[in-house]
Amino acid sequence: MDKAFYNSNFKLGILGGGQLGRMFIQEAINYNASVHxxxxxxxxxxxxxATSFTQGDLMDYSTVVSFGQNLDLLTIEIEHVNVDALETxxxxxxxxxxQPHILRMIQDKGTQKEFYKEHSIPTAPFILSxxxxxxxxxxxxQKLRKGGYDGKGVQILRDKKDVTHGFHEPSxxxxxxxxxxxxxxxxxxNTKGEVKTFPVVELEFNPEANLVEYLFSPAAISQEVEQxxxxxxxxxxxxxxxxxxxxxxxxxxxxxxxxxxxxxPRPHNSGHQTIEGxxxxxxxxxxxxxTGMPLGDTSIIAPSVMVNLLGEKDHTGEAFVEGLEEVMAISGATVHLYGKWKTKPYRKMGHVTVVDKELESAKEKAKKIKDTLKIKTR
Structure with missing residues (x-):
């Protein structure tokens, strides 16, 4: 890398401007990074x-090429981008x-599964159709090979009546x-081949939305399973x-x-607790x-629980946060709102992380937060 990433003339670009990019910028500011x-x-x-913002289609070849040509480094916060443009x-x-070839593989769940098989990575047995x-x-x-995200494009077929709702696209x-x-x-x-893992976390899903509702760190597993x-x-x-x-x-x-x-291949909902935890x-x-820098220490500071803040089921429109004052009074709770002014059912609107000396205590506080803080419309 010819220029230091923390210099004002170094341009780092992100395809996607959602909450992942927002939280990335909040950390990158600490290093004087310029993010577009x-x-x-x-x-x-x-x-x-952002240092600069461009409105445009992430799947449009010319838009992505035009955006990226004056950058030093380009990354993503969503997989659904034009890979041909990235290769150019x-x-x-x-x-x-x-790297673009990795994104191409991950964009297709079928290719992804075949990659696991080819590299002896344990995964559920599968067939492609x-x-x-x-x-x-x-x-x-059944999972659609392309286009699915956040639980969309995935369904469990348990019996013959479920078959009538099956996807008819490549799966x-x-x-x-x-x-x-x-x-x-x-x-x-990193760019030098250094690898570091974060400790394992445990996920609990919302059964209706098929989205993560709670995340527990550390996971309640044996040291053998952790390893x-x-x-x-x-x-x-x-x-x-x-x-x-x-x-x-x-x-x-x-x-x-x-x-x-x-x-x-990016920051993920299952790693949000790392900001405080x-x-x-x-x-x-x-x-x-x-940027090719040494990877940081991933150790846990304290047990933590993350609560996803999803838009309430029957609310669509300008967002109103109910119960914020009560939650801000809870020791160890940190609220992250994602800058989304419009809510709709099950939209990811923010999260709260609770840190505590004991995981069970953090879980109790997280349950209270889930019952108290609601994203609604007035």
């Missing part, structure tokens, strides 16, 4: 805190992380795993040779084995990784 954003929405959460920019000398397979053995998890059909817990490991790999999960995340990072972060979502099976469910946050680690 491209996002399709004029109301993007990053708009007012890379050939023109712009550093692009994560270009249309709905009526002969598929039930129960099964992955996975065995339904009878898992004990859902886990996640954030792993970083297996961190080793597996390291294996994925080394196999892909990614530069940046990977969120490696895993299943812990009833017999104590861990297997990869999916990966995301760990020595280095996932966002600072991402900056360190893509």
């Amino acid at each position: 954003i491209l996002d399709p929405s004029e109301l993007a959460p990053c708009k007012d805190i 920019l890379e050939k023109e000398g712009v550093e692009v992380y994560p 270009d249309s709905f397979d009526y002969n598929i053995e039930l129960p099964v998890v 992955v059909f996975e065995d339904l795993i009878d898992f004990e817990k859902e886990l996640s490991v954030i792993v970083a790999r 297996k999960a961190q080793d597996l995340a390291t294996q994925v990072a080394e196999s892909t040779k990614v530069v940046g972060l990977l969120a490696v979502e895993m299943f812990l099976t009833k017999d104590g084995e861990v297997m990869v469910n999916e990966i995301a 760990n020595i280095t946050s996932q966002f600072e680690q991402y900056l360190r990784a893509i």
Whole structure:
């Protein structure tokens, strides 16, 4: 890298201006980093805190190329971007992380699963199909190969009546795993090949929205499982040779084995607690990784619980935060609102992290927060 990333003439760009980019900028400011954003929405959460903001389509080839040509380094906060444009920019000398070929693989869940198989990375048995397979053995998890995110494009087919709702686009059909817990490991790999994992976290999902509702750090697992999960995340990072972060979502099976469910090549909802709960946050680690700096200490400072703040079910319109004052009075609670002025059912509007000396105490506070802080409309 010819110029230091903390100099004013170094331009770091992000495709996507949502909450992940917003939290990245909040950390990058500590290093005087100049961050430029491209996002399709004029109301993007990053708009007012970025060094510069460009409104444009992330899937449009010419828009992405035009945005990236004057940058020194380009990264992403969402996978759904034009990879052809990133490959062009890379050939023109712009550093692009994560690398375009990794994004191309991750954009297609079928290619992603085949990558795991090729590299002996444990994952649920699967088959690929270009249309709905009526002969598929039930129960099964059907995932669209492309376009799915935040629980969309994924459904469990348990019996024949569910089959009528099956997707008819190219899909992955996975065995339904009878898992004990859902886990996640954030792993970083920098430009020099240094790899570090964060401690394993445990996820609890909202059954209606299929989104993370609570995150617990550290996960309630044995040291043996902790090591297996961190080793597996390291294996994925080394196999892909990614530069940046990977969120490696895993299943812990009833017999104590861990297997990869999916990966995301960026900061992730399952790492938000690191801002308050760990020595280095996932966002600072991402900056360190893509700029070739030494990776930071990932140790836990204190047990923590993250609560996702989702838009209330029957509320669409200008957002009103109910119960904020009560939550701000809770010791150890830190509120993060994402700069989204409009709410809708189950939209990610923010999160709260609770740190405490004991995880059970943090869980009790998190439950109170969940019951108190509501994102509504007036």
